[in-house]
Structure formats: C-alpha cells, structure tokens
Amino acid sequence: MTALMPPEWAPQDWLWIGFPHDADEWPEVLERAQEQIAAFANAVAESGQGVRLLVRDAANEARARSLVSGAVRLERRTFGDVWLRDTGPLVRADGAALRCRFNGWGGKYLMAGDQEIGAELARDAGLAVSESDWILEGGAIDGDGTGLVVTTEQCLLNPNRNPELSRGEIEARLKRDLGFDRVLWLGDGLLNDHTDGHVDNLARFVGPNRLALPRATGPDDPNAAIYADARARAEAFGVDVVEIPSPGLITRGDFIEPASYANFAITTNLVVVPTFGSLHDADGVAAIAALFPDRPTIGLPADAVLAGGGGFHCASQQMPALTPH
Numbered sequence: 047m048t049a050l051m052p053p054e055w056a057p058q059d060w061l062w063i064g065f066p067h068d069a070d071e072w073p074e075v076l077e078r079a080q081e082q083i084a085a086f087a088n089a090v091a092e093s094g095q096g097v098r099l100l101v102r103d104a105a106n107e108a109r110a111r112s113l114v115s116g117a118v119r120l121e122r123r124t125f126g127d128v129w130l131r132d133t134g135p136l137v138r139a140d141g142a143a144l145r146c147r148f149n150g151w152g153g154k155y156l157m158a159g160d161q162e163i164g165a166e167l168a169r170d171a172g173l174a175v176s177e178s179d180w181i182l183e184g185g186a187i188d189g190d191g192t193g194l195v196v197t198t199e200q201c202l203l204n205p206n207r208n209p210e211l212s213r214g215e216i217e218a219r220l221k222r223d224l225g226f227d228r229v230l231w232l233g234d235g236l237l238n239d240h241t242d243g244h245v246d247n248l249a250r251f252v253g254p255n256r257l258a259l260p261r262a263t264g265p266d267d268p269n270a271a272i273y274a275d276a277r278a279r280a281e282a283f284g285v286d287v288v289e290i291p292s293p294g295l296i297t298r299g300d301f302i303e304p305a306s307y308a309n310f311a312i313t314t315n316l317v318v319v320p321t322f323g324s325l326h327d328a329d330g331v332a333a334i335a336a337l338f339p340d341r342p343t344i345g346l347p348a349d350a351v352l353a354g355g356g357g358f359h360c361a362s363q364q365m366p367a368l369t370p371h
Contacts (some may be wrong), residue, residue, distance in 0.1 A: 049140035049223035053191035053251065055310040055338070057367035059131050059315055060096030060224070062167060063087050064128025064361050065110050067102040068157075071127060071354055078350035083128070084113035085356050086311070086318055091117035093315035093342075097341065098162075100125060104192035123166070126157020129356050132183035133160045134363030135175070136224065137170035141368050143168035143175050144223050146182035151241050152206030171365060178223050180216075181207045185221070185244040185360055190251040195226035196280075200234045200243030207242075230257075230283050237268045246359050247306045249276055252337040259287045260292040260308055263326050267294055268302050290333040293324040298353060308333055309348075309357030315341055320348030320357040343345045 063086065066072050066079040084099075092115065099114060099118040100123045107120055114120075118312040132151070135143035150156035168175045177292065186202055199208070202216055210308045211219070213231075214274050220226040235243025252258045257280050262270035265292045269292065296305035303322075307330035310319040317338050321327040327345055335343035348357050 048222060048225040049137055049142070050191065050193060051136060051189055052139050052366040053189060054364060055252075056191065058095060058314045058364040059367045060091055060098055060365045060367065061311075062098050062100060062130050062134055062363045064125065064130045065099050065101045066108060066128050067106045068355060075350040075353045079354050080109060081113060082346065082348055082351050083279070083361060084110065087118045088115050089318055089344060089346065090311075090313050090316060091115060093313065095314045095316070100130070105233075111343045123163060124159040125163040125286070126160040127155060128354070129185070130163070130363040131185040131360045133163050134184065135164045135171075135173065136165055137168070137173060137366050138224065139366070139368070141173055143171075143173040143188070144178060145175055146178045146180055146223070149181050149207070151183065152204060154240060164304040170302065171299075176223070178219070180211060183241065183244065184363065185241060185246040187224075187226075188245050188249065188251050189224075189226060190254050190256070192254045193225060193227040194251075194255065195224070195228070195232065196230040196232060196245055196249050196251065197255065198232045198235050198243040198245050198248065201241065201245070204242050230280060230285060232279050234272050236272065236306060238302055240302040240355055244360075247304055247309050247357070248272070249280070250308050250310070252288065255284075255286055256288060256289050258290050258308060258334070258337060260306060261289040263292045263294045267292055288337060291326045291329045293322050293326050293330065296322050296324060302312060303352055305352055306357070307331070307334060309359040311358045311362050312338070317341060317343040318358050319343060319345045320351065321345040322349050322352065323347070
C-alpha cells in the first residue's frame with residue numbers, strides 16, 4: 047500500500063516559503079507582498095521551526111535579508127512564482143517525494159523553473175523523487191491523515207488539467223501515488239480563484255474527518271452559494287463540518303478577490319492566518335485558533351500576497367518530520 051502524506055498538523059522539520067520577485071506578477075504591490083511574506087517567515091522561524099525562504103537572485107536575496115531575522119535560512123533558487131504549495135514536493139510518510147506534472151494552472155501561468163523546483167528541493171533534502179504521469183497541484187488536495195482527501199470538481203475534473211482522465215481514474219491515481227483511499231468531492235472553489243478552485247482556499251481538514259469550511263458573513267458575500275454547496279456535500283459524505291467566518295466581500299478596484307481565512311498555514315508550533323483588513327479578521331483568526339488548542343494561532347496581513355494570486359498556505363510547503371520527535 048502506498049504511504050500516505052502526513053497531515054499538515056503532524057510535526058515538520060522545516061517550511062519552504064517562496065519570496066515574491068517578479069514585478070509583472072505583483073503590479074504595484076511587490077514590496078508589500080515581500081514584506082508580508084517576510085513577516086510570515088519570521089513568525090514561523092521565531093516559533094522554533096526551521097524556515098527555508100527561496101529567493102530568485104542576488105538582489106532579492108539582499109532584499110529578503112533586510113526583512114527577515116537570522117533565524118530564516120535563505121536559499122537562492124530558480125523558480126517562477128512563489129506558490130510552492132503547487133510546485134514544491136508532496137512528501138509521503140515513507141520519505142518519497144511525489145512530483146506530478148505541472149502545466150501552470152491549466153496553461154495560464156507558465157514560468158521558468160516552476161516545473162523543476164519541486165524535484166530540486168526534494169533531492170536536495172535527500173528524498174527519493176517519484177515522478178507521476180498526471181497533472182496535480184498540492185493546493186488542489188487536502189488530507190486528514192487517515193486516507194481521506196478533499197478536492198473540488200472545478201479543479202481536478204477541469205479539462206485544462208487531465209482531460210483524458212475520468213473521475214474514477216483520478217481517484218485511482220490519488221490512491222496509487224499518495225495513498226488516499228477516500229475522496230470527498232466538493233463542487234466549485236471561490237469566485238475568481240485563478241487556480242480553478244483549489245480546495246485550500248475553501249475547505250481544510252483540521253483533524254481526522256473534521257473539515258473547516260467558511261460561512262457567509264453578509265448578504266453581499268460573493269461565495270455564499272459555494273460555501274452552502276460545500277457544506278451540504280461534506281455533511282452528506284459523513285464529514286464533521288466546523289464553520290469559520292468568511293472575510294466577506296473583498297475587492298481590489300472592481301475585482302472581487304478570492305479572499306479566505308481557510309488559506310491558513312499549519313506549522314509545528316504555530317498556525318498563521320491571512321487577514322485582509324476585513325471587519326471579520328479578528329473573528330476569523332479566533333475561530334481558527336479554537337480548532338488548534340495545542341499551538342498558538344496568529345493573523346498576519348496578506349492583502350498584497352492575495353493580489354498576486356494566493357495566500358500563506360499557497361506560498362509554502364512543509365517538510366514533514368520523517369523520524370519520531
């Protein structure tokens with residue numbers, strides 16, 4: 047039987063984080079995005095966990111060093127975008143790192159280095175790399191550590207990913223490559239999410255068979271119907287659903303942002319929740335803190351990171367501790 051990916055709340059040796067560097071991908075917000083990612087890296091490092099912050103070149107290394115503490119390790123790497131949740135290695139409990147094919151989120155964002163960075167990080171960490179024959183991004187799935195995984199039909203059944211694969215064939219690959227033997231299929235992800243509905247912006251396991259889902263926080267919440275559909279599907283599947291607030295309507299000009307507190311990062315000693323200047327930020331952080339009584343939870347500003355297309359969870363990938371702590 048294929049070894050499972052440990053759940054994110056299991057002990058970790060370190061966290062890889064991507065440092066924003068491309069002004070074309072971060073128009074008008076690059077410096078603030080760098081500051082917000084640096085604050086994320088500092089918080090995790092100060093909690094006592096190792097952090098490896100990936101920087102693109104000498105100039106970005108200097109910029110990062112001016113923002114982070116000496117506890118953060120900088121690594122110069124060739125990568126396109128910062129979303130290591132999708133391009134980094136998916137590490138199983140047997141020490142093998144899975145690297146599926148990557149096509150720039152359905153051909154939308156093809157950038158140099160993003161197809162190679164996952165295998166490079168895994169090999170440099172001393173892991174055996176298992177290459178697979180289908181397209182899968184890490185943010186498209188979330189596991190509970192027992193063999194149950196949640197995903198969305200909008201992403202994994204999207205014809206821009208694996209048009210030749212049926213639902214059953216995708217389920218078989220999730221079992222073959224990552225050990226998941228049960229799949230909870232949600233419907234759509236958040237409105238305007240360029241990843242085509244990654245589940246880590248919608249639904250997150252916070253314990254075995256326990257799924258955190260947002261609830262709408264006002265009549266203008268753009269994702270109210272999506273949240274309701276996800277809850278109905280999860281409850282019908284037999285999953286224990288716990289609600290967290292939605293940030294509500296978050297806009298940048300006329301654009302409705304796919305803002306979500308569900309894009310929190312779970313680390314060994316800390317949970318970090320993105321905040322957006324919403325009236326619901328404090329309630330969102332408090333609700334997530336209640337789900338993790340064994341470690342502190344903090345909120346950090348992430349509006350500039352969101353403007354680049356993601357959040358703290360998207361920009362990071364954990365290296366599980368493969369030996370008992």
